[in-house]
Amino acid sequence: MKNFGFVKVAAAVPTTAVADCSTNAARIETLMLSAEKAGVAVTVFPELSLTGATCGDLLLQGALLEAAEAGLQRLVDVSAELQGAFVVGLPVEVRGSVYNCAAVVSRGQIVGVVPKCYLSDSGASNEKRWFATGLGVVSDSVCICGQCVPFGSELIFTAENVRFGVEIGADLWAVVPPSSRMALDGTELILCPSAMPALAEKYQYSRALVAQHSARTMTAYVYASAGFGESTTDLVFDGAAMVAENGKVLAEGERFAIKEQLVVCDVDIEYLRSERRRSTIQHGANFMEPPMTTVAIELPQGDVKMRFDRAVDPSPFVPREEQQRAERCAEIFKIQTLGLAKRLHHIHSSKAVIGISGGLDSTLALLVTVGAFDLLGLDRKGVIGVTMPGFGTTGRTYNNALRMMEALGITVREIPIVEACRQHFKDLGLPETDRSVTYENSQARERTQLLMDLANMENALVVGTGDLSELALGWATYNGDQMSMYGVNGGVPKSLVRHLVGWFASQPENESVAATLRDVMATPISPELLPADEQGNIAQKTEDLVGPYELHDFFLHGFVRCGYVPEKIEFLARRAFEGEYNEQTINHWLTTFVRRFFTQQFKRSAMPDGPKVGSVGLSPRGDWQMPSDAVSAEWLKRLTKR
Numbered sequence: 001m002k003n004f005g006f007v008k009v010a011a012a013v014p015t016t017a018v019a020d021c022s023t024n025a026a027r028i029e030t031l032m033l034s035a036e037k038a039g040v041a042v043t044v045f046p047e048l049s050l051t052g053a054t055c056g057d058l059l060l061q062g063a064l065l066e067a068a069e070a071g072l073q074r075l076v077d078v079s080a081e082l083q084g085a086f087v088v089g090l091p092v093e094v095r096g097s098v099y100n101c102a103a104v105v106s107r108g109q110i111v112g113v114v115p116k117c118y119l120s121d122s123g124a125s126n127e128k129r130w131f132a133t134g135l136g137v138v139s140d141s142v143c144i145c146g147q148c149v150p151f152g153s154e155l156i157f158t159a160e161n162v163r164f165g166v167e168i169g170a171d172l173w174a175v176v177p178p179s180s181r182m183a184l185d186g187t188e189l190i191l192c193p194s195a196m197p198a199l200a201e202k203y204q205y206s207r208a209l210v211a212q213h214s215a216r217t218m219t220a221y222v223y224a225s226a227g228f229g230e231s232t233t234d235l236v237f238d239g240a241a242m243v244a245e246n247g248k249v250l251a252e253g254e255r256f257a258i259k260e261q262l263v264v265c266d267v268d269i270e271y272l273r274s275e276r277r278r279s280t281i282q283h284g285a286n287f288m289e290p291p292m293t294t295v296a297i298e299l300p301q302g303d304v305k306m307r308f309d310r311a312v313d314p315s316p317f318v319p320r321e322e323q324q325r326a327e328r329c330a331e332i333f334k335i336q337t338l339g340l341a342k343r344l345h346h347i348h349s350s351k352a353v354i355g356i357s358g359g360l361d362s363t364l365a366l367l368v369t370v371g372a373f374d375l376l377g378l379d380r381k382g383v384i385g386v387t388m389p390g391f392g393t394t395g396r397t398y399n400n401a402l403r404m405m406e407a408l409g410i411t412v413r414e415i416p417i418v419e420a421c422r423q424h425f426k427d428l429g430l431p432e433t434d435r436s437v438t439y440e441n442s443q444a445r446e447r448t449q450l451l452m453d454l455a456n457m458e459n460a461l462v463v464g465t466g467d468l469s470e471l472a473l474g475w476a477t478y479n480g481d482q483m484s485m486y487g488v489n490g491g492v493p494k495s496l497v498r499h500l501v502g503w504f505a506s507q508p509e510n511e512s513v514a515a516t517l518r519d520v521m522a523t524p525i526s527p528e529l530l531p532a533d534e535q536g537n538i539a540q541k542t543e544d545l546v547g548p549y550e551l552h553d554f555f556l557h558g559f560v561r562c563g564y565v566p567e568k569i570e571f572l573a574r575r576a577f578e579g580e581y582n583e584q585t586i587n588h589w590l591t592t593f594v595r596r597f598f599t600q601q602f603k604r605s606a607m608p609d610g611p612k613v614g615s616v617g618l619s620p621r622g623d624w625q626m627p628s629d630a631v632s633a634e635w636l637k638r639l640t641k642r
Contacts, residue, residue: 003302004568005270007162007189008309009222010035010043011241013253013261016229018052019064025050025071028088029078031262036082038264039307041162041299043086044191046226047116047169048100050090053195054232059091059130060098068092072103072110073145080108083300085157087166089193094142094151097132102166102193103144104157104297111157112150112295113142116168117178125197127170139293153178154292156187159299162269164189169196172213172223183217185292188272190219195226198238198256207242207249215247218275220267228258243267246275250310266310274563304571314550314576316557317493317614329503332496332613336488337371339611343486344372344461351382351460353451355481356405358387358397360497361489363404363520365465367504368488370408383410384458388447390417391531400520407513413454417446444480451484461485464608469494469549471607471618472556473593474600475542482603490610491617493556494525494549525549546596547589551581555593560624561616566594566638591639598632 012035014027028045035043047053050071051064058064068090075088085106092101092113099115115134119127134153142151156165165182172179172192179190190213196206206223214221220243227239241253243265251265319325344352352369356362369383385405389398405412424442425432432439455462464484466476468491476482489497498521504510505517525542543549554576558569573586605620605628617623 002567003161003304004565004571005161005268005273006266006302006304006308006310007042007220007269007299008038008040008264008266008302008307009189009191009220009243010038010040010265011222011224011243011253011261011263012043012045013224013227013239013241013257013263014045014049014229015258015260016046016049016052016226018230018232019055019058020052021050021064021067021071024052025074027260028071028075028086031260032075032078032082032084032086034262035086035264036084038262038309039300039302040084040264041159041302042164042189042191042222043084043262044166044193044222044224045086045088046224046230047102047193047195048089048091049193049226050088052230053089053226054230054235057130065091065093065098069145072105076105076108076110076145079105082107085111085297085299087191087193089168089195091131092142092144094140098130099134099137100127100131100168101134102168102191104166104295106297106299110145110147110149111297112155113144114155114166114168115151115153116171117153118170118174120170150293150295152293154181156182156185156292156294157297158294159297161299161301162189163187163294164191166191166193168192169194172209177213179213179217179219179221182292183219188219188269189267190214190217190221192221192223194223194240195230195237196240197235198240203238203240203255206240207252210242211244211247211249214244218246218272218279220245220269220272222267224263227261228256246272264309266304266308268310268562270564270568271562277563308575312572312576314554315495316561317496317553317616318499325499326503326506329496329500332492333368333371333500333504335611335613336368336492337375340368340372340463340486340488341375343609344376344378347461349459349461350378351384351455351458352463353384353386353455353458353460354463355447355451355465356385356387356401357393357465358399358401358404358520359523360494360501360520360525361467361470362401362465363517364492364497364501365463365488366404366408366410367501369463370410380409381411382460383408384413384454384460385410386413386415386451386454388415388417388450390421390443390447394537396519396523396537400516400523403516404513404520407516415450417443417450420446441477441480444477448477448480448483455485463488464610465489467492467494467497468616468618469553469556471604472560473546473552473596474603475546475596476603478603478606482607484608487608487610490607490619491613493553493616495553547592548581551577551586551589552593555590557616559593559597560618566590566635570639587639591636594632594635594639598630598635601626601630602628 017023225240226237230237238255253263462485464487505514558564
């Protein structure tokens with residue numbers, strides 16, 4: 001099985017014995033073997049992990065330097081029987097100067113040695129007392145452990161599946177870290193051996209810095225800092241270890257642990273490359289002077305089927321943490337309301353027309369419209385909510401629509417469409433018993449026509465209700481609910497619509513409408529274009545026809561946001577929805593998604609304006625540009641049932 005661009009990495013924190021290189025080498029060896037067993041391709045150990053970072057003036061002693069080299073030789077010998085690469089910290093003497101270095105060891109060889117560039121000279125740290133700076137050291141070599149190997153701060157290690165570089169400790173904190181140049185030269189993975197003393201609140205800052213730097217450089221960033229055994233004299237080390245990818249911390253270890261740690265995670269190199277392809281980050285990188293130096297290295301390819309060390313979020317559009325989710329909803333709601341307010345202000349309109357079905361999408365659109373009117377100081381009576389009962393309208397949705405409009409204090413209009421549709425069927429020669437797509441779509445178009453004509457009468461703006469998920473699937477009637485004068489929900493996926501309505505209901509000032517909103521949230525998703533069942537309940541459920549929206553939103557995020565190939569989306573979906581959907585179900589609905597996404601682009605090409613609220617959008621005016629007649633064959637053949 002393919003690895004889908006995933007590279008397994010690890011941040012290792014051994015229990016260091018200060019100035020005891022032999023013991024440290026043995027403990028590093030143990031973690032190397034553990035990493036190999038876990039299928040790790042690249043493992044990074046803390047800064048000066050062979051000697052300890054707190055050795056002080058001992059770092060200038062020949063005995064310690066020789067012991068460190070002997071410890072490195074032991075690890076080189078061990079690596080000859082292993083497949084992965086290992087980044088180990090030690091002091092290295094080069095032409096009479098001592099450098100704080102990271103040695104990259106793989107398959108019995110020292111592939112390269114990288115010196116630290118930015119030396120700390122504050123507080124208890126006095127690195128400039130012991131080390132020379134690696135700044136400006138380029139394209140050099142050093143003889144160590146009987147090998148003559150590349151030496152310099154500009155080294156980039158290139159394997160078949162990834163390019164990685166190393167920066168050490170305070171290098172990360174520099175105004176222009178070495179990894180910035182590495183990223184411009186195409187490096188996707190940065191390894192950072194560190195020895196950062198623990199201080200109150202410093203970890204949160206460091207964590208944010210690692211996450212932010214991985215976002216700025218569009219890299220995966222692996223950080224390993226010295227732990228328990230390093231603590232001595234006035235300093236305590238917490239053993240911080242984490243893996244971040246493009247702004248998000250994927251995995252982190254336990255701080256202040258006494259035992260050794262190995263934090264393993266799969267980073268998505270294919271995703272990072274996709275992000276860079278659509279970014280300007282690397283424009284002009286080929287003209288940098290001086291050029292970086294590349295060093296070839298062989299890494300294991302791995303097989304995600306054997307072991308996959310990465311959590312897969314089944315709801316990529318919805319934050320899992322409650323407070324973060326509430327903050328996200330509040331921000332999106334403000335974007336929606338401000339966007340609509342701007343359009344109303346620009347066209348000098350104090351009225352808006354909106355169709356209210358009692359479903360989730362129209363409910364959110366109504367809440368946004370009311371919010372825009374409040375923001376502009378307009379009378380809510382200028383919002384004209386129209387309920388248009390049809391053949392499939394149930395008492396539940398009808399009553400919820402009325403209660404909601406009355407509670408919000410807007411103008412309520414009721415215009416039944418049954419008789420108008422019957423006349424339309426008669427004109428077409430279509431029997432009312434014919435439950436074809438024409439039967440359904442004619443109702444959607446009748447409703448849109450009424451809204452447009454009413455807007456003309458009132459000099460008002462028609463507010464659209466369709467969401468991002470429906471746009472992706474083309475689950476809208478062309479020139480029906482697909483059309484409006486401003487689509488406030490066009491950037492909001494279905495999985496997030498429910499949470500936005502729930503967030504609005506949770507606000508104390510909205511208590512009068514909260515109970516109705518919660519019942520709307522509990523109502524099955526349906527266009528209500530087919531008659532209700534014998535009990536008067538909704539018979540036409542959208543997800544029975546087009547598939548679960550939670551799956552489609554997952555597919556949409558993987559396809560548009562991440563640029564994944566279909567089989568990778570399928571693999572990740574199986575991981576995310578394990579125990580909920582089987583492989584056949586996921587394959588079926590993913591195939592449906594791909595087919596509909598390609599065939600329904602013509603609807604998106606004609607979609608109305610609407611606010612962009614997140615990183616995934618389908619507006620043809622900038623977010624997603626795709627020919628309406630693009631063929632899906634290359635994508636579908638990747639989903640052939642296996």
